[in-house]
Amino acid sequence: MPMTMTMTQKILAAHAGLDEVVPGQLIQARCDLVMGNDITAPLAIREFARIGAERVFDPSRIALVLDHFTPNKDIKAAELCRTVRDFARAQGIVHFYEGGDAGIEHIILPEKGLVGPGDVVIGADSHTCTYGALGAFSTGVGSTDMAAGMATGFCWFKVPSAIRIRLTGSPARFVGGKDAILSIIGRIGVDGAAYKSMEFGGPGLAALSMDDRFTMANMTVEAGAKNGVFEVDERTLAYARLHGNRIGASEPADADAHYEEMIELDLPNLKPVVALPSSPANVWPADEIGRIEVDQVVIGSCTNGRMDDLRIAAGLLSGRRAARGVRLLVIPGSHKVYRQALEEGLLSTFLQAGAVICPPTCGPCLGGHMGVLAKGERALATTNRNFVGRMGHPESFVYLSGPAVAAATAVAGRIESPASIAG
Numbered sequence: 001m002p003m004t005m006t007m008t009q010k011i012l013a014a015h016a017g018l019d020e021v022v023p024g025q026l027i028q029a030r031c032d033l034v035m036g037n038d039i040t041a042p043l044a045i046r047e048f049a050r051i052g053a054e055r056v057f058d059p060s061r062i063a064l065v066l067d068h069f070t071p072n073k074d075i076k077a078a079e080l081c082r083t084v085r086d087f088a089r090a091q092g093i094v095h096f097y098e099g100g101d102a103g104i105e106h107i108i109l110p111e112k113g114l115v116g117p118g119d120v121v122i123g124a125d126s127h128t129c130t131y132g133a134l135g136a137f138s139t140g141v142g143s144t145d146m147a148a149g150m151a152t153g154f155c156w157f158k159v160p161s162a163i164r165i166r167l168t169g170s171p172a173r174f175v176g177g178k179d180a181i182l183s184i185i186g187r188i189g190v191d192g193a194a195y196k197s198m199e200f201g202g203p204g205l206a207a208l209s210m211d212d213r214f215t216m217a218n219m220t221v222e223a224g225a226k227n228g229v230f231e232v233d234e235r236t237l238a239y240a241r242l243h244g245n246r247i248g249a250s251e252p253a254d255a256d257a258h259y260e261e262m263i264e265l266d267l268p269n270l271k272p273v274v275a276l277p278s279s280p281a282n283v284w285p286a287d288e289i290g291r292i293e294v295d296q297v298v299i300g301s302c303t304n305g306r307m308d309d310l311r312i313a314a315g316l317l318s319g320r321r322a323a324r325g326v327r328l329l330v331i332p333g334s335h336k337v338y339r340q341a342l343e344e345g346l347l348s349t350f351l352q353a354g355a356v357i358c359p360p361t362c363g364p365c366l367g368g369h370m371g372v373l374a375k376g377e378r379a380l381a382t383t384n385r386n387f388v389g390r391m392g393h394p395e396s397f398v399y400l401s402g403p404a405v406a407a408a409t410a411v412a413g414r415i416e417s418p419a420s421i422a423g
Helices: 007-016 041-050 075-091 105-111 126-134 143-152 177-188 203-207 210-223 234-243 307-317 335-343 346-352 403-412
Strands: 026-030 033-037 062-065 095-097 120-123 137-140 154-158 161-168 196-201 227-230 261-266 273-275 283-285 296-299 327-330 378-381 397-400
Touching: 007 026, 007 120, 007 137, 007 196, 007 227, 033 041, 033 105, 033 143, 041 075, 041 143, 062 075, 062 105, 075 095, 105 126, 105 210, 105 234, 105 335, 120 126, 120 143, 126 137, 126 210, 126 227, 126 234, 137 227, 143 154, 161 177, 161 203, 177 210, 177 261, 177 273, 177 283, 196 210, 210 227, 210 234, 210 307, 296 307, 296 403, 307 335, 307 346, 307 403, 327 346, 335 346, 378 403
Parallel strands: 033 062, 033 120, 062 095, 120 137, 161 196, 161 261, 196 227, 296 327, 296 378, 378 397
Antiparallel strands: 026 154, 273 283, 273 397
């Protein structure tokens, strides 16, 4: 009798040429896309040469994105970017992005149609799990696995067991995907899904935009997950058709598939939340944490740098200014997002609110540049990690939230619930 399988297990079985797979099984699976950036790709390129590889398996199925330390913050960053640029030119890499054609990797790859339902994607960046919002199996790997993937088009995996997250209802005002995933991480912890697939579905799925889903899939790794994946529905397919994404065979899980854990998430009961230092699991409602003043607010990143995020923030900042002493940074996640925000007047709203608008880049998220914190400073950010020293000095403090709380905090000068300024 055939084994019943989850969404992830079905995708992996198909790409391994197997009828079925079981949790814990080691397989070799075909990759639809291999991705690297300006930090991880140089290591992979060096390893690619060391193993004697001469040509990538398919120049159209490699994506190289310069987004972490760009525009080049120093000489070392410039040299890293040149290494990737030279390799892309020598190998004829079709999907090489820098400068005005680039942006944050996990935002531009879906935008440019490079990932679709049913795909297997590996990327030398932990937040490669973002593409699970499209019904793909996508996961972060090390630079050596990236090198092997570029050379062969295959990668090995241990098939993960799964956690089922059943969504119900519709979220309240100012509650979005960031609040949903932080609430889950707060419940299960940063290792609650260790090497498992987090699989999202249920009647509440229809209430979540694609931007919400990208945010949630992005942070499944903060729960320790191997990947996150969403059931493919009409909204997924509409996004894929709009952006020219491949639409492969992404089947729903079998009705009797086995899950290690079942989580019910009732969206109407969620509140805007904040993760306090120094863990994404240290989650509290924004209106229950007391008076915490901040020095900086960052709106952007691969987690919350999309149009929905900017619209939410601009709606709350319209006619208001960031509090005196608060540095407000807004980072559109791609040049497409940047241009659309410009055309919709959002950038004007941010400028009038006293924001610095940065180019599409990872920037301060990893303590890279444009917003690095000094000793003792506090930042509230729509980024994905708040570990010690994540955004600068090891004695600085990072708080995580969605764009609504971030905008309210910028105006108040302290962490604040959006309802307090929206009326």
